[in-house]
Amino acid sequence: xxxxxxxxxxxxxxxxxxxxxxxxxxxxxxxxxxxxxxxxxxxxxxxxxxxxxxxxxxxxxxxxxxxxxxxxxxxxxxxxxxxxxxxxxxxxxxxxxxxxxxxxxxxxxxxxxxxxxxxxxxxxxxxxxxxxxxxxxxxxxxxxxxxxxxxxxxxxxxxxxxxxxxxxxxxxxxxxxxxxxxxxxxxxxxxxxxxxxxxxxxxxxxxxxxxxxxxxxxxxxxxxxxxxxxxxxxxxxxxxxxxxxxxxxxxxxxxxxxxxxxxxxxxxxxxxxxxxxxxxxxxxxxxxxxxxxxxxxxxxxxxxxxxxxxxxxxxxxxxxxxxxxxxxxx
Amino acid sequence: xxxxxxxxxxxxxxxxxxxxxxxxxxxxxxxxxxxxxxxxxxxxxxxxxxxxxxxxxxxxxxxxxxxxxxxxxxxxxxxxxxxxxxxxxxxxxxxxxxxxxxxxxxxxxxxxxxxxxxxxxxxxxxxxxxxxxxxxxxxxxxxxxxxxxxxxxxxxxxxxxxxxxxxxxxxxxxxxxxxxxxxxxxxxxxxxxxxxxxxxxxxxxxxxxxxxxxxxxxxxxxxxxxxxxxxxxxxxxxxxxxxxxxxxxxxxxxxxxxxxxxxxxxxxxxxxxxxxxxxxxxxxxxxxxxxxxxxxxxxxxxxxxxxxxxxxxxxxxxxxxxxxxxxxxxxxxxxxxxxxxxxxxxxxxxxxxxxxxxxxxxxxxxxxxxxxxxxxxxxxxxxxxxxxxxxxxxxxxxxxxxxxxxxxxxxxxxxxxxxxxxxxxxxxx
Numbered sequence: 001x002x003x004x005x006x007x008x009x010x011x012x013x014x015x016x017x018x019x020x021x022x023x024x025x026x027x028x029x030x031x032x033x034x035x036x037x038x039x040x041x042x043x044x045x046x047x048x049x050x051x052x053x054x055x056x057x058x059x060x061x062x063x064x065x066x067x068x069x070x071x072x073x074x075x076x077x078x079x080x081x082x083x084x085x086x087x088x089x090x091x092x093x094x095x096x097x098x099x100x101x102x103x104x105x106x107x108x109x110x111x112x113x114x115x116x117x118x119x120x121x122x123x124x125x126x127x128x129x130x131x132x133x134x135x136x137x138x139x140x141x142x143x144x145x146x147x148x149x150x151x152x153x154x155x156x157x158x159x160x161x162x163x164x165x166x167x168x169x170x171x172x173x174x175x176x177x178x179x180x181x182x183x184x185x186x187x188x189x190x191x192x193x194x195x196x197x198x199x200x201x202x203x204x205x206x207x208x209x210x211x212x213x214x215x216x217x218x219x220x221x222x223x224x225x226x227x228x229x230x231x232x233x234x235x236x237x238x239x240x241x242x243x244x245x246x247x248x249x250x251x252x253x254x255x256x257x258x259x260x261x262x263x264x265x266x267x268x269x270x271x272x273x274x275x276x277x278x279x280x281x282x283x284x285x286x287x288x289x290x291x292x293x294x295x296x297x298x299x300x301x302x303x304x305x306x307x308x309x310x311x312x313x314x315x316x317x318x319x320x321x322x323x324x325x326x327x328x329x330x
Numbered sequence: 331x332x333x334x335x336x337x338x339x340x341x342x343x344x345x346x347x348x349x350x351x352x353x354x355x356x357x358x359x360x361x362x363x364x365x366x367x368x369x370x371x372x373x374x375x376x377x378x379x380x381x382x383x384x385x386x387x388x389x390x391x392x393x394x395x396x397x398x399x400x401x402x403x404x405x406x407x408x409x410x411x412x413x414x415x416x417x418x419x420x421x422x423x424x425x426x427x428x429x430x431x432x433x434x435x436x437x438x439x440x441x442x443x444x445x446x447x448x449x450x451x452x453x454x455x456x457x458x459x460x461x462x463x464x465x466x467x468x469x470x471x472x473x474x475x476x477x478x479x480x481x482x483x484x485x486x487x488x489x490x491x492x493x494x495x496x497x498x499x500x501x502x503x504x505x506x507x508x509x510x511x512x513x514x515x516x517x518x519x520x521x522x523x524x525x526x527x528x529x530x531x532x533x534x535x536x537x538x539x540x541x542x543x544x545x546x547x548x549x550x551x552x553x554x555x556x557x558x559x560x561x562x563x564x565x566x567x568x569x570x571x572x573x574x575x576x577x578x579x580x581x582x583x584x585x586x587x588x589x590x591x592x593x594x595x596x597x598x599x600x601x602x603x604x605x606x607x608x609x610x611x612x613x614x615x616x617x618x619x620x621x622x623x624x625x626x627x628x629x630x631x632x633x634x635x636x637x638x639x640x641x642x643x644x645x646x647x648x649x650x651x652x653x654x655x656x657x658x659x660x661x662x663x664x665x666x667x668x669x670x671x672x673x674x675x676x677x678x679x680x681x682x683x684x685x686x687x688x689x690x691x692x693x694x695x696x697x698x699x700x701x702x703x704x705x706x707x708x709x710x711x712x713x714x715x716x717x718x719x720x721x722x723x724x725x726x727x728x729x730x731x732x733x734x735x736x737x738x739x740x741x742x743x744x745x746x747x748x749x750x751x752x753x754x755x756x757x758x759x
Contacts, residue, residue, distance in 0.1 A: 048331075049331055049333055050356075051353050051354055051355050051356040051359075052355065052356035052357060053353070053355075053356025053357075053359065053463045053464060054356065055356070056356040056357050056400075056463050057356070057462075057463060059400065059404075059445070059448065059449070060449050060452050060462065061449075062449060065442075065445050065446060065449070066445045066449075067441070067442045067445050070416065070418055071416070076418055077420065079418075081404075082404070082418050083418055083419070083420070083421075084408040084413055084418065084419040084420075084421070084422035084423075085419075085420060085421035085422060085423075086423070086726050086730055087725070087726040089421040089423065089726075090421070092421070093420060093421050114332075117581060120581045120582075121331065121332045121333075121579070121581065122331045122332070123331075160333075160338070160350070160353045161333050163338045164338070164341075165337055165338070165340075167334050167337055167578075167579065168332060168333065168334060168579075170333075187353065187464065188356060188463055188464065241652070241654065242469065242474045242652060242654065243472075243473075243474040243475075243476075243649075243650035243652040244650075267456050267460070267461035267462065268449070268452050268453045268455070268456035268461065268462055269449070269453050269456075271453060271456050271457055271484075272456045272457060272459075272460050272461065273460060273461060274460040274461060274466040276460065277458075277459060277460030277461075277466050277467045277474055277475050278467070278474040278475060278476075278650060279460060279466040279467060279469070279474050282349060290346075290350065290353075294342060294343065294346055295342070295343035295345065295346055296343070296345070296346045296349055297343070297345055297346075298343070
């Protein structure tokens, strides 16, 4: 709105009820506020039942560093970890963002959603009038978000928060929303997977997803396909104990059943990953993690067959078990 | 938030405890991995090589540095400094930000430096530990990664950068805050009852600690006796089955107000954290206030950078220092260490190699203990009680500063005081 238009408006409305002027101007003001950041993605980040490890993992991003993600890629309006607002100011911010950016914001959910007793095991905000549970908040915001991104395995599939016996009946975000959820799994997520997914959404829109709703770009091949120790496996040269240089299949490695690019990408400025550290991959990106990987140090064929967890046989027939990605994206 | 880790652990292979319990907390994961490894060392009767202890402590310390730096700059700084015009800091409450414009600009710019240096702390952890959070190599019996010359050298240069940051920014920034906000040396005081399990274990059986622990009660220091620790659920959303003694969640329990169980030592509440460790080890002489907790955390950060440099020098290049015994020789064990926020305890009873019962008492459970049966409050609540709120604008500011000086870990002990609520207010009035 040009200055002259604004003055004209004020002249026209000066004799009418004050509210009419505000109502006429407010939408324009909102447009104006949004303008300088139009290329940045508006984001609401909800933390539900998890350990906070995914926001710590996100802080470890390099190129872009965390501050660069905030300054150049996303407008993080609400995040209980990062924001300075507290108390009622914070809740107001959440409501305002959801209203102003209705249909435009990306909802990032970190953590599983407890569903038992209407979700009382995770309350995001407690006011004098009502309790906002994680279940309520995700259901509310999930319907009006442009994209929903589940960060970490808890948000994607329930993960450790939903491990047997799962007394809070926690589930992944996809189970409580009737819409597409982009699952960026991992325990924790590798920051490249998360920041890379955001970059894809910003630059090229929705990435190709695998049958578990994960970007194929990162999860499209198994750890086993790209493992540096594949030659040992092929020669059946297995490590006799942890700490050795040979194949970790004998030590419980989940690599053959785990979609992720860890061997190439590696962790924390790309310096290392579990197998390089002479330990097995424990399949933390899978939809049946951790129960499908337990016991962690037992070879794959015997996992959860020799041992019963919580007196009941854990399901080994989940989607992750039979899943063998075919597309090689590297 | 309630997840029920103690229930999740039942029936699992006890060796999985190292990786599973790290998932309790994303910011202090190595602490859980460490104490679970000590517990397994006892169950297996492992002998730990000296090189393994150096490596373990380097990794643990790197996670400490990461935690303290992130806490100070990401969570603490916005309490005292007006942060730059940035969406992250919308609705920041700046009614009592006292730095002059140039100091304010300087300190807020250190946020960006902290982003990079905290990442470097985790890079040291990942070099030896495979990844972070939730490292892989610090397991029972030692460490699975070989300390080779290249890794030691990389870690040394990363450590130089980290220490430089702590010296050039973190210590002077802490000093400046403590001058501008010196009234906080009298706000949020606790009764001065401190507990620490000691930090940085050495010795074949993890039996030595570099920084001693103890129970400090108004000047007298004694060794902690684990049999005197009790949990009290009178104000927590839990109930105890009268016959079996099993504790289960009870979210509708009348009179309860938190998922945190009260923890008592010999019937009393105790505070843990950097202040407790610094006082007991003679590095800090001061009070028990909000600012004392902040200052001692920064001091500890510097001391830890010195230690890591020493340990890196002591490492001998060679094979992975790992000797895991084959057979479990005990059916129960308790292990303790101090973690970033204070005393951490794991205990397990097992049958064959399966967990029958696994118990975890986190530092935040000590610091944020709710009222016990007798009505006495834990350290953080005590610090809040009686705090004067001179004007309505400071309703969240002052309690926020007090609470955050304890470095509350919302995941390991659940969301006790949710900043999105009015709970804080209720506690004060």
